[in-house]
Amino acid sequence: MAMSDRFLPLSHHPERATSETAPTKAVLIAVAGLFLGAILFFPLVTVFIEALRKGWGTLFGTFADPDTLAAIRLTLLVAAIAVPFNAAVGLAASWAIAKFEFRGKNLLLTLIDLPFSISPVISGLVYVLLFGAQGWLGPWLDQHNIHIIFAVPGIVLATVLVTFPFVARELIPLMQSQGTSEEEAALMLGASGWYTFLKVTLPNVKWALLYGVLLCNARAMGEFGAVSVVSGHIRGLTNTMPLHIEILYNDYNFVGAFAVASLLAGLALVTLLAKTFLEWRFAGELAATSRRH
Amino acid sequence: MSVPVRVRNLEKTFGRYPALKGVSLDVEAGELVALLGPSGSGKTTLLRAIAGLEQPDAGQVLFGDIDANTLSLRERRIGFVFQQYALFRHMRVIDNIAFGLRARPRSSRPSEAAIKSKVLELLHLVQLDGLEARYPAQLSGGQRQRVALARALAIEPRVLLLDEPFGALDARVRKDLRKWLRELHQRTGHTTLFVTHDQDEAFELADRIAILDQGRIEQVGTAAEILERPATPFIDSFIEGIARREAQARDRTKPHVVASR
Numbered sequence A: 001m002a003m004s005d006r007f008l009p010l011s012h013h014p015e016r017a018t019s020e021t022a023p024t025k026a027v028l029i030a031v032a033g034l035f036l037g038a039i040l041f042f043p044l045v046t047v048f049i050e051a052l053r054k055g056w057g058t059l060f061g062t063f064a065d066p067d068t069l070a071a072i073r074l075t076l077l078v079a080a081i082a083v084p085f086n087a088a089v090g091l092a093a094s095w096a097i098a099k100f101e102f103r104g105k106n107l108l109l110t111l112i113d114l115p116f117s118i119s120p121v122i123s124g125l126v127y128v129l130l131f132g133a134q135g136w137l138g139p140w141l142d143q144h145n146i147h148i149i150f151a152v153p154g155i156v157l158a159t160v161l162v163t164f165p166f167v168a169r170e171l172i173p174l175m176q177s178q179g180t181s182e183e184e185a186a187l188m189l190g191a192s193g194w195y196t197f198l199k200v201t202l203p204n205v206k207w208a209l210l211y212g213v214l215l216c217n218a219r220a221m222g223e224f225g226a227v228s229v230v231s232g233h234i235r236g237l238t239n240t241m242p243l244h245i246e247i248l249y250n251d252y253n254f255v256g257a258f259a260v261a262s263l264l265a266g267l268a269l270v271t272l273l274a275k276t277f278l279e280w281r282f283a284g285e286l287a288a289t290s291r292r293h
Numbered sequence B: 001m002s003v004p005v006r007v008r009n010l011e012k013t014f015g016r017y018p019a020l021k022g023v024s025l026d027v028e029a030g031e032l033v034a035l036l037g038p039s040g041s042g043k044t045t046l047l048r049a050i051a052g053l054e055q056p057d058a059g060q061v062l063f064g065d066i067d068a069n070t071l072s073l074r075e076r077r078i079g080f081v082f083q084q085y086a087l088f089r090h091m092r093v094i095d096n097i098a099f100g101l102r103a104r105p106r107s108s109r110p111s112e113a114a115i116k117s118k119v120l121e122l123l124h125l126v127q128l129d130g131l132e133a134r135y136p137a138q139l140s141g142g143q144r145q146r147v148a149l150a151r152a153l154a155i156e157p158r159v160l161l162l163d164e165p166f167g168a169l170d171a172r173v174r175k176d177l178r179k180w181l182r183e184l185h186q187r188t189g190h191t192t193l194f195v196t197h198d199q200d201e202a203f204e205l206a207d208r209i210a211i212l213d214q215g216r217i218e219q220v221g222t223a224a225e226i227l228e229r230p231a232t233p234f235i236d237s238f239i240e241g242i243a244r245r246e247a248q249a250r251d252r253t254k255p256h257v258v259a260s261r
């Protein structure tokens, strides 16, 4: 039956949305599958295999190394600062853009997209130009013994800049499509502005907000370019996980490099799994509050 | 509890487009007035200005003898029903209706038990008993509209403003709701201003009708007054359909009179 299926005239399949024949479909699916396997899945598996090449012992040995532990701690610290900050500011910016009319709104929208459109290296360089020893504010900072470049504050700043758009980009289109009528209804019912925000605006965008935060978090932990420029690569002090991976690799410590890489990849996979799980678990509620994608 | 609404020379311009050009209108306490006019004539703008959602450029709105400008949105105590319902989509019907009561400052907020019984009472009033646990997306258009009305009534408004309350519904449901709203108004006695562009709806439902065109009130009066003495050629043509139907209705009762002559 399956074999003869493809020889049936198309008119017997009115439920089909496209007119591709069965072989075409099979080829397309195979190509897509091969491509995803070769480009995404295979390399990812390699990371874990390489990490385990010399056995679990060596793998755990890597994580006992103080420099590696410091890199993990720093990455978690940076994400713990950058993600809540960008969630709060992104939420506020989206709220202002979607619910109010003001001058310079288009400029603000463009600015929010800027970190996506310029290279992360440039985002990092901007801070070097501002706060570096030769930068505009460098001498003043130096006098007051404040260290930003080649120190943790610079890494946090660079990460914040690069990951800023994730939350805002997720929220703005949704909030715009939802309009202001529910907020107006709440105000007419006597609610304060803050109560309206908490009980009407926020619940209507909570899933988009969560998506934005998850994506922001994945990028904050994985950011390489911008952080690399401002970090100075001081082992045990200013190395984040991605930077540490590079250093280990350049030291020919392949097992170490892949061990940290597999941890980083694992964190990203957990993020994706969380997203998929939430999508599946709350599918009905999502459909009710979000625009149709 | 209901107060009269007095609108004095209200003006509102969007950019350079004048939406209201000196509108004055009185709605007496407990009166049901229809605001009738073609699309774009400024009906919604007038309603929003009275509600305080739009700041007029000039003119005054009085509730009783209090200038609306001195009142916050909460203090105005206006029940506003939006054209597109504007129900809180993430809340069940019961929470939608309870919203205005829960949003009150703690000192004047009723207990949860009191809120619940009040909500159920309102649900009964709008004939939606048993639907309290539904979400707005699970209701028909007419049911949503009634939830919106119940939600507005929950704050014990002094004035009700309804923007095309039945605009999005089909003709049958409209007729039913029209009758129902009339009865509801007779029972509750709220000062009510409702927007419509449906002449039949206005003439059947309202104590008085205000006809708006291009940002100006062309005529205010009872249905009989307007039908007998249309103030301007615009009104003459605008109510033509109704006048014809009235005449036909009269004709149907006439043969008897003609025969006796």
Ligand SMILES: Nc1ncnc2c1ncn2[C@@H]1O[C@H](COP(=O)(O)OP(=O)(O)OP(=O)(O)O)[C@@H](O)[C@H]1O
Binding pocket: B014, B015, B017, B018, B019, B037, B038, B039, B040, B041, B042, B043, B044, B045, B046, B197
């Ligand atoms: N926010 C706004 N910005 C610019 N122009 C507006 C705005 N709101 C209304 N207008 C204009 O003001 C005029 C009156 O609009 P309004 O919404 O009050 O009309 P309406 O009588 O309610 O019409 P409809 O029956 O179609 O709802 C229209 O020409 C409209 O284009």
Ligand SMILES: [Mg+2]
Binding pocket: B043, B044, B045
């Ligand atoms: Mg309107």
